[in-house]
Amino acid sequence: MADQVAEAAPSSADDKPQAESDVVIETRNLSKVYRDFWGRQKVQALKALDLEVRKGEIFGLLGPNGSGKSTTIKLLLGLLFPTSGEALIFGRDSSDVGKNERIGYLPEESYLYKFLNAVETLDFYGRLFDMPADVRADRVNELITMVGLDWAKRRQLKEYSKGMTRRIGLAQALINDPELVLLDEPTSGLDPLGTREMKDLILRLRDEGKTVVMCSHLLADVQDVCDRIAILHQGELKELGRVDTLLTVKDMTQVRAESLTKEAEEEIRAVIEKHGGNLVAMENPTTTLEELFLNIVRDSDEKPGRRSTQDG
Amino acid sequence: MTFDQGIPDFGEWLFGGFVVSLIRVALLIVGGFLIGFLISSARRGPVEGFYSVSKVIASSVVDLINWSVPRTIAMAMLAVQEAIRRRVLIAFVVFVVIILFAGWYLDVQSDNPARLYLSFVLTASNYLVVLLALFLSTFSLPADIKNRTIYTVVTKPVRSWEIVLGRILGFVTVGTMLLVPMAIVSYFFVARGLSHDHTVAQVEAASAGDVTHEGETSFDSHHRHTFKMYSDGTGETDVVTSHWHQVTKSGDGDSAAYEFGPPIGLLQARVPVFGSLRFKDRAGADTAKGINVGHEWSYRSYIEGGTLAAAIWTFEGVTPQRYPDGFDLEMNLRVFRTFKGDMEKGILGSIVLRNPDPSAKVRRSEAINFTAKEFSSDKQTIPKSIRVVDNQDGSIRDGDLFDLVDSEGQIEVWVQCGERAQYYGMAERDVYILDHDAPFIANLAKGYVGIWLQMVMVTAFGVMFSTFLSGAVAMMATLSSIVIGYFSTFILDVATGTQQGGGPLEALYRILTQSNVQVDLEIGQAPTSVIQGFDMVFMMFMRAMAGLLPNYSKFSTTQYVAYGYNIDGTLLSIQLITAFCYVFGVSLIAYYLLKNREIAA
Numbered sequence: 001m002a003d004q005v006a007e008a009a010p011s012s013a014d015d016k017p018q019a020e021s022d023v024v025i026e027t028r029n030l031s032k033v034y035r036d037f038w039g040r041q042k043v044q045a046l047k048a049l050d051l052e053v054r055k056g057e058i059f060g061l062l063g064p065n066g067s068g069k070s071t072t073i074k075l076l077l078g079l080l081f082p083t084s085g086e087a088l089i090f091g092r093d094s095s096d097v098g099k100n101e102r103i104g105y106l107p108e109e110s111y112l113y114k115f116l117n118a119v120e121t122l123d124f125y126g127r128l129f130d131m132p133a134d135v136r137a138d139r140v141n142e143l144i145t146m147v148g149l150d151w152a153k154r155r156q157l158k159e160y161s162k163g164m165t166r167r168i169g170l171a172q173a174l175i176n177d178p179e180l181v182l183l184d185e186p187t188s189g190l191d192p193l194g195t196r197e198m199k200d201l202i203l204r205l206r207d208e209g210k211t212v213v214m215c216s217h218l219l220a221d222v223q224d225v226c227d228r229i230a231i232l233h234q235g236e237l238k239e240l241g242r243v244d245t246l247l248t249v250k251d252m253t254q255v256r257a258e259s260l261t262k263e264a265e266e267e268i269r270a271v272i273e274k275h276g277g278n279l280v281a282m283e284n285p286t287t288t289l290e291e292l293f294l295n296i297v298r299d300s301d302e303k304p305g306r307r308s309t310q311d312g
Numbered sequence: 313m314t315f316d317q318g319i320p321d322f323g324e325w326l327f328g329g330f331v332v333s334l335i336r337v338a339l340l341i342v343g344g345f346l347i348g349f350l351i352s353s354a355r356r357g358p359v360e361g362f363y364s365v366s367k368v369i370a371s372s373v374v375d376l377i378n379w380s381v382p383r384t385i386a387m388a389m390l391a392v393q394e395a396i397r398r399r400v401l402i403a404f405v406v407f408v409v410i411i412l413f414a415g416w417y418l419d420v421q422s423d424n425p426a427r428l429y430l431s432f433v434l435t436a437s438n439y440l441v442v443l444l445a446l447f448l449s450t451f452s453l454p455a456d457i458k459n460r461t462i463y464t465v466v467t468k469p470v471r472s473w474e475i476v477l478g479r480i481l482g483f484v485t486v487g488t489m490l491l492v493p494m495a496i497v498s499y500f501f502v503a504r505g506l507s508h509d510h511t512v513a514q515v516e517a518a519s520a521g522d523v524t525h526e527g528e529t530s531f532d533s534h535h536r537h538t539f540k541m542y543s544d545g546t547g548e549t550d551v552v553t554s555h556w557h558q559v560t561k562s563g564d565g566d567s568a569a570y571e572f573g574p575p576i577g578l579l580q581a582r583v584p585v586f587g588s589l590r591f592k593d594r595a596g597a598d599t600a601k602g603i604n605v606g607h608e609w610s611y612r613s614y615i616e617g618g619t620l621a622a623a624i625w626t627f628e629g630v631t632p633q634r635y636p637d638g639f640d641l642e643m644n645l646r647v648f649r650t651f652k653g654d655m656e657k658g659i660l661g662s663i664v665l666r667n668p669d670p671s672a673k674v675r676r677s678e679a680i681n682f683t684a685k686e687f688s689s690d691k692q693t694i695p696k697s698i699r700v701v702d703n704q705d706g707s708i709r710d711g712d713l714f715d716l717v718d719s720e721g722q723i724e725v726w727v728q729c730g731e732r733a734q735y736y737g738m739a740e741r742d743v744y745i746l747d748h749d750a751p752f753i754a755n756l757a758k759g760y761v762g763i764w765l766q767m768v769m770v771t772a773f774g775v776m777f778s779t780f781l782s783g784a785v786a787m788m789a790t791l792s793s794i795v796i797g798y799f800s801t802f803i804l805d806v807a808t809g810t811q812q813g814g815g816p817l818e819a820l821y822r823i824l825t826q827s828n829v830q831v832d833l834e835i836g837q838a839p840t841s842v843i844q845g846f847d848m849v850f851m852m853f854m855r856a857m858a859g860l861l862p863n864y865s866k867f868s869t870t871q872y873v874a875y876g877y878n879i880d881g882t883l884l885s886i887q888l889i890t891a892f893c894y895v896f897g898v899s900l901i902a903y904y905l906l907k908n909r910e911i912a913a
Contacts, residue, residue: 034913077467079912095371097469098378105467111460113390115397127386128468172464 024180024211025053025076029085032071032235045071047235048085053213053228055179058206060226060243061215068235069215070108073184076213077105089180101129104178108185110169114158118149118168121157125172143171162189170198181205183214187221196294199225223247252280322882330889337897345369368908375471375907383470387478388485395448395486403444404490410436411501420534424554426578427874429505430756433498434870438763441491442794445767448483449774450790454783462911472907476899479775480768487767495760499753506578508533510549510557512570515541529557529572541570554578581755581878584642584744587627587725596620605648605735612737614648617659617729623738625725626668627745630717638695638713640746641725645684646737653734658683660730663692669718674700677716678708684729684736691746750878758884759873765891766867770794772895776902780909796857797864807855815847862894 032046046068053059061069074080076087078094087094090102112121119140126136144153147167157165166189173181186202187195202225205212216222222229223243231239239246255268265282272279345365353361414432422428453475456462465475513536515527525541529549537549539559547559549572558573593599594616602613602623615621630639647659662679678699682692700711717723725743729736773793777786796803805811813819813829821843822829833840867887872879 074912079463079466079910081910097375097471100467100469103467105464107460107463109460111463113394113461115394116390120393124386124390125464125468128383128465128470130380130382130469169464176468 022054023052024055024090025051025059025213026088026091027051027072027076027085028088030072030075030082030087031084032068032075032080033083045235046075049232049237051230051237051240053211055211056206056209057227058202058212058214058225060222060229061213061232062217062219062222062229063215063232064217066234067232069217069232070184071235072232073105073182073213073215076182077103101176102179104173104176104181106169106173106181106183106186108188110165110172112157112165112169112172115156117156118144118153118171121168122171122175125175129176131176139175139177143174146174147171163191163194166190166194170201178210180211180213183212185216185218186214187216187218192294195221322885325886334893368904371907372903375473375903378469378471379473384474384478384481387465387470387474388482391452391479391482392485394452395483400444400448400486401490403440404493407436407440407490407494408497411497414501415505422553426502426506426554426876429502430874431870433502434759434763434873437491437494437498437760438766438868438870441487441494441763441767442770444490445483445487445770446774446787446790446794448486449479449771450778450786451783452479452483453775453778454781454786457911458782460912466911473899473903476775476779476902476906480772480895480899483771483775484768487771488764491760491764491767495757499756503579507574509574510537510572512572515568515570525561527570539570539572551577579752580876581750581752581873582642582876583747583750583878584741585627585629585747586741586744587625589738589740589743590624590626591615592620592622592624594619594621596622602738603735605737612646612739612742614646614735614737615727615729617661617734617736618732621728623727623736623743625727625740625743627723627725629721630714630723630745631721632714634747635713635745636696638693638698641692641694642744642746643682643684643690643692643727644688644742645686645690645727646742647684647686648735648737650733650735653731658685659734659736660684661736662728662730664726664728665694665698665713665716666724666726667716667718668722668724672715672718673703674711674715675703676701677711681730755873755878758879759869761884762867762869762879762887765887766864769862769864769867769891769894769898772898772902776898776905779902779906793861794864797861800858800861800863801865803854803858807851807858809851814844815851817843817847817850862890867891 027049030046030049030051031044033041034043034045036042049068049072051072061072063069071080075082076089076094078096078099081095089099092099113124116124122140122143123136126139131139144150147170149164149167149171152160152164157168160168170186173183183202187198190198199221202212202214206227214222214226226243228242229240229246230237260268269279269282345368348368349361349365351361352364355361356364411433418428418432453462456465510529510532513528513530515525518524518526518540522542523540524543525547527539527541529537529539535552537552537557539547539549539557541547541559541561545561547561547570549557549559555575555577557575560571560573562569562571591599591602591613592615593602602615602621605614615623641663645661649659653659660681661684662681664679665677667675678701680692680694682690684690694713696713698711698713698716699708700715701707702709727736727738727743770790774786774790777789777793781789802811806815813822818833821827821833821835827833833843869879869883869887
């Protein structure tokens with residue numbers, strides 16, 4: 001683990017040349033201590049975090065509740081001020097408002113003005129970017145269609161369900177076509193279908209060349225989309241690296257085969273034993289619940305009204 | 313109404329009070345940065361301290377350069393939408409309901425119904441709008457921070473300056489959207505409430521001089537007039553409840569018909585032209601002030617009756633172009649009686665107009681006698697053709713008013729009290745020439761501008777407090793600033809010791825022990841010093857607060873409108889400049905508070 005941290009740290013020598021142009025986010029020794037009214041230390045929410053996020057990657061911040069994921073994102077955005085260390089975005093200090101021109105942010109819950117409707121909401125956020133009226137109108141329509149809220153665009157947000165609010169929240173984060181998207185628990189409150197759409201969208205953003213930083217405690221979501229992850233616990237960085245590398249179990253071999261007979265299975269067991277291996281499991285694989293649910297929904301969309309015949 | 317608050321001279325105000333205040337504020341700002349530097353130096357050393365202070369200043373400059381008007385407007389529009397969707401326009405409905413039922417509790421038999429009606433509508437609008445500004449401005453930003461809707465705003469390229477200014481602009485827009493209809497409704501309420509006419513009740517022939525008929529009107533709107541008709545077919549009623557009507561006659565004999573015009577003198581905006589005042593003592597020698605008759609009211613000083621003592625006003629700009637038919641002189645003299653005399657009768661006095669130029673052809677007019685009406689305005693008409701005293705033989709002959717005006721357009725008005733051992737009291741603004749009336753509607757509008765400015769300032773203070781306090785606390789803080797602002801004259805009196813009875817702790821002790829404000833505290837040296845020491849610190853604080861916060865009563869020009877005086881352009885400019893400076897300064901503080909606040913903490 002130690003060497004992995006070192007690899008990401010800015011001090012690392014062989015990272016330097018390419019990092020200069022490609023580094024989107026850089027934190028140096030970033031720490032945050034929450035204090036109470038009298039200035040007494042309450043919680044050390046983040047301890048000396050060194051991170052580097054490069055252009056075009058999907059970076060996941062992973063950890064249980066209260067591990068410092070949201071604190072990190074808020075420090076990056078300038079919503080919180082670091083106790084020590086610094087956070088640089090596009091090479092600028094996180095307190096610099098100018099950096100926001102190139103950033104999109106979807107907060108933990110979509111904190112939006114409930115008295116506005118979808119069009120007014122997006123129009124308002126578009127104005128904050130000084131977008132000309134015609135560009136703004138086009139962009140608003142485009143985004144509403146993209147998040148699938150055309151049918152409800154004139155309804156006040158207070159009538160929206162949680163999933164719909166989440167979608168409009170995502171739309172506002174993309175209003176300025178940002179280069180860097182920060183997503184705080186992007187899939188919270190979404191149904192499985194919405195979750196999948198969100199994940200597809202995150203991948204699409206990456207394909208468009210944007211950098212995505214997301215934090216989540218839903219491991220499956222992170223596993224599905226992230227290129228690299230950092231695992232935080234109690235404010236400390238515990239693990240950092242590429243998802244595929246981290247998840248590869250080096251001393252385990254998995255064999256998957258179709259249409260094997262009982263005899264063939266016995267034969268394989270024998271081979272493993274002969275080579276001194278230890279058979280851990282041999283069984284019919286299960287799919288993930290997410291896969292199952294999505295299959296049922298897709299099936300039901302094709303043949304409405306019938307109870308699913310999916311076996312599983 | 314008296315002008316004791318006074319309308320300061322603009323230049324005097326600008327270079328006397330205003331520039332000094334600006335310098336003080338500038339010193340405060342520099343002091344603020346210095347304290348910031350010292351605090352961060354103590355924490356992290358002088359280099360870091362210097363770095364962080366210069367960073368704050370540099371980033372403010374960057375913020376200013378990147379200030380975007382469209383973004384500010386977007387923030388303002390959001391505030392307006394928020395207010396409207398929260399149904400604040402209900403306040404207007406409340407106002408209309410109050411107006412609708414006003415008829416139940418406004419005294420219909422008032423001597424001056426216009427004053428009553430105008431005071432009522434203006435006060436109602438003032439309180440409602442200030443209250444609305446208070447609630448709107450203090451709860452919005454804390455709610456945004458609490459609901460975290462602010463997260464999606466401050467993570468856009470929005471500067472704190474734009475958030476603060478947008479809020480203030482938005483709420484001011486909402487307040488204006490309420491105040492303008494209130495003003496219009498008020499005008500029609502007052503105009504309709506006062507408009508009435510009369511018919512003739514009885515009339516009989518008379519033959520006193522020019523008067524051909526005398527009569528009485530019908531009893532309408534809780535009063536009746538008597539009227540006189542002149543040989544040319546026109547006539548006029550007497551003045552009842554501060555107004556009169558013109559009467560025209562058509563037809564003759566039995567078929568004669570009398571028609572009464574609309575009430576005159578109710579809705580007016582008199583324009584006082586003030587002069588400068590000097591005194592002569594009882595021996596006729598020049599003196600700076602008259603006699604002080606006690607602590608009663610040190611604002612005025614007094615001249616003794618039956619002596620050479622005189623109060624002399626010098627008026628400028630008295631030209632035939634300005635006053636072609638002469639002018640009206642309005643007097644608000646006070647009377648101090650050393651013996652009671654006949655209380656029904658006023659105290660006699662005289663006015664003499666004099667030419668300030670000693671070599672003038674005509675030096676003085678004949679004395680115009682009058683009776684001082686205590687506690688009400690007294691109007692003397694000075695006609696163009698006036699009886700003057702001949703320089704050579706002292707005989708009295710017909711002359712022209714403008715013979716008494718010197719080459720620079722100056723004229724002196726000498727007021728003397730005629731009765732021995734009685735005194736007239738006066739201050740500079742008690743006697744003035746009435747210029748042509750200004751339009752009433754414009755004056756009402758100016759009165760509403762005063763209310764509007766109060767609303768704007770309350771909004772700015774509310775937004776400022778709401779950048780670092782929660783909604784309810786911000787409201788209390790703003791409310792306190794309003795209360796201190798309205799009573800700042802009194803608070804300053806307490807703080808400077810002009811009000812007897814000591815500071816708050818001493819006053820509390822006196823109330824509890826029921827001790828007179830004039831006796832010394834009889835509790836020994838040590839406790840007295842403790843109490844007075846505490847009070848001294850507290851009074852310094854009071855002085856600072858009352859000096860720093862806007863004196864809202866200076867913006868309340870409702871009295872001018874209600875009493876029928878024109879709100880002077882100077883007064884209005886002073887109000888506008890003062891309010892602008894407060895709003896600017898308070899916004900600046902709000903900007904720094906919001907910028908350096910950890911939004912997500």
